[in-house]
Amino acid sequence: MDTAMNQFDIIVAGAGVGGISAALAAARLKQKVLLIEQADEVGGTGVFSSVSLICQFRDSNGRPINSGIHRELFPTAYTHYSEQLVPTYDEKQLKESYINLLGAEPCLTVWTGSRITQVEMHQNRIVQLHTSGKYTGIVSAKAYLDATADGNLSALAGLSYHLGRESDGKLQSATATxxxxxxxxxxxxxxxxxxxxxxxxxxxxxxxxxxxxxxxxxxxxxxxxxxxxxxxxxxxxxxxxxxxxxxxxxxxxxxxxxxxxxxxxxxxxxxxxxxxxxxxxxxxxxxAPKLGVREGRRIIGEYELTADDCLGARTFEDMVAACAYSLDIHDPEGGKTRLEPIPSPGYYHIPYRSLIPKGATNLLLSSRCISGSHEAHSSYRIMASVSAIGEAAGTAAALFVFQGLEDVRQVNSAHIRFILQLRGQFVEGKVERLSLPTA
Ligand SMILES: Cc1cc2nc3c(=O)[nH]c(=O)nc-3n(C[C@H](O)[C@H](O)[C@H](O)COP(=O)(O)OP(=O)(O)OC[C@H]3O[C@@H](n4cnc5c(N)ncnc54)[C@H](O)[C@@H]3O)c2cc1C
Structure with missing residues (x-):
């Protein structure tokens, strides 16, 4: 691969709903983005494990709380809403939507069939990635996003993580749909x-x-x-x-x-x-061609979301996303599923700090591998929240790059919310205006 082709503003690892939402958000802010996916096609779990249900993304009053890119992916869930109807999608249509949305972004490059195999770090900064497959070589960027669901990029970077429930490390059961x-x-x-x-x-x-x-x-x-x-x-x-x-x-x-x-x-x-x-x-x-794996690494970040945060409908000053879905733990031992809804107002905030892994200055978490407990993860792992997490992470990474910051911790969450709000996403809390890049 020639060197000029291998330098990007932002590299997103993994093209599931989190990675795709992140890549779209960043590319729409005129950043040069590379989305790398190991599978031959984009889509991740929501396409290749065929999960079907558009899980709860409305608060107790029926108001959507993930209305950004999620709305573009599942438009009829917004326009044909009825409490009597089961909101579902067809995985083939979702894949088409992903391809169309990604293809419409001139600043975005997509590499499929290419796996990230190695991460080079220098002083808490990712310097470059090694890939193998269709595109074998070395790529680099100013900011990186881990959208691999299982925190593979962060693990390759040597960062710390939790795996499984706190008592014995067991993970939620998996399903072939x-x-x-x-x-x-x-x-x-x-x-x-x-x-x-x-x-x-x-x-x-x-x-x-x-x-x-x-x-x-x-x-x-x-x-x-x-x-x-x-x-x-x-x-x-x-x-x-x-x-x-x-x-x-x-x-x-x-x-x-x-x-x-x-x-x-x-x-x-x-x-x-x-x-x-x-x-x-x-x-x-x-x-479905891919086994549906519900849980993987949860990277340790600046704030670890807990079940109490979810069930307490907690709000955070640095909120960048929200989740309305119940705790939904498919018992690691095969017993009954534990389903506990989020009490009124029916959603909780996801803080920016949960997207920031400890030990890295130019990496953000952009899929279900954000920092949280086994129980909290069982709630925010659904596609609506992961899309919102991805959109927030992509926006934050773009701000990090075009503001020329040294550390993703310096990105102002009020700026992230300003951009998310401009794009139609649900946010709460203070927003601070800023001028956006035009080219
Ligand atoms: C059985 C099952 C049923 C579910 N039911 C529902 C439901 O009804 N509704 C709902 O909303 N949610 C449901 N979920 C949850 C939801 O589908 C997932 O949690 C969500 O889609 C995860 O999105 P993601 O972007 O985090 O990860 P994924 O979609 O898994 O994407 C991660 C991507 O990263 C890629 N990758 C990994 N490592 C590398 C690497 N080293 N290099 C390059 N690429 C890499 C993978 O190939 C993958 O494509 C269900 C999940 C399961 C398993």
């Missing part, structure tokens, strides 16, 4: 599966088939119920209903084993539900 079509909806008690009431009724209808599978000892799936969501077309279903334990993304062999186990559970469950009259001619379209 799968898509089922060809359902004869007229044979369901409630055929309009876009409605929450129909989905709850369907889950009850499918439960006896799953329970008899478990009774026969014909599945190792520890889940107690069947969870599925409708595709936006109201015809197909996405099952988020398998459960694999002891998957740790820092040990690739456990992810490989988990994928095999998840595929097996998916097939077992699919065959069981095919005994229901509405599913006699159903098709297992696919098992």
């Amino acid at each position: 799968f898509k089922v079509s060809g359902i004869d909806r007229m044979r369901l008690q409630q055929p309009d599966i876009r409605q929450w009431s129909a989905i709850h009724s369907l889950r009850k209808e499918l439960l006896p088939y799953y329970e008899s599978l478990k009774k026969e000892g014909a599945t190792s799936n520890p889940r107690t119920g069947v969870t599925c969501f409708p595709y936006p077309d109201g015809e197909a279903l996405l099952f988020n209903s398998t459960s694999v334990l002891d998957v740790d993304p820092t040990r690739p062999e456990t992810v490989e084993r988990g994928m095999e186990e998840g595929k097996k559970q998916a097939k077992e469950l699919f065959e069981a539900i095919c005994h229901h009259p509405a599913f006699r001619n159903a098709r297992l379209d696919y098992v």
Whole structure:
């Protein structure tokens, strides 16, 4: 690779929802941005693990609290809102939206099929990265964003992290999701599966088939119920209903084993539900190509968000994002999921300090690897909040670069909020105006 091509203002590692939101935010502020993704295509978990549900992003009064880039990604969740309808998306459409939005930014370069393998640090500053794959070589930037979900970039930089729950290091269970079509909806008690009431009724209808599978000892799936969501077309279903334990993304062999186990559970469950009259001619379209791993490293930052912050609906002076989703812990031992909603007003703030890793001056966290406890992470890991975290991190990195600062800690959170607000994102607290770069 020639050297001029390898120098950027900002490098974003990982092209899931956090990395893409960060890259868009920074590129829209006229920074020269490189987004590096190890997979052959952009999208990350939300596309290749097919998660389907657009989780809670509204406060107790129905007001959106992640209305920035999240709105561009999931527009119908804003324009066709109804409490009766299950808000979902199609992963193929989401991938298209990502590609279109990224392609519209002239300051943005995307490298797929390229993995960051090494990070060179000098005096708490990342100097350059080594990549391998389609683009093998060395790249450098003024600021770096870790959007790898599992904190891979920060770990390569030698920074400290937590992994798993505090008591024993165990991580939330993983899931191989799968898509089922060809359902004869007229044979369901409630055929309009876009409605929450129909989905709850369907889950009850499918439960006896799953329970008899478990009774026969014909599945190792520890889940107690069947969870599925409708595709936006109201015809197909996405099952988020398998459960694999002891998957740790820092040990690739456990992810490989988990994928095999998840595929097996998916097939077992699919065959069981095919005994229901509405599913006699159903098709297992696919098992999502990537195992859905809920949890990885949580990088230790300047502030560690806790369950008390989430459940206390805490506000922070340096807020740069917000989260309205419950604590949602898929039991590492395979027991019942712990779901605890955020009390009124229905959301909490995410402070800028949680995006700043200790031990680095030109790196920000831009995905679910921000600084927080195992319990807090179970809440803000959803796509709405990760998109808001990414947008804030990308904005902060751009400010760091165009203000010529030495340390990301010097970025004024009131400036970040000013820009986020200009872009339509929800913010609270003081905002301070500044002129934005024009070229
Ligand atoms: C089974 C399951 C169900 C879920 N259900 C929902 C749901 O219904 N609704 C919801 O909103 N959220 C849901 N979530 C949570 C949500 O999907 C994820 O937490 C979120 O998408 C994570 O986004 P991210 O940007 O942090 O990471 P990811 O989307 O995982 O992106 C990280 C990217 O970094 C890349 N990467 C990693 N290391 C490197 C490297 N060294 N070099 C280059 N690239 C690298 C990876 O390939 C990946 O593409 C679910 C999660 C799971 C697992």
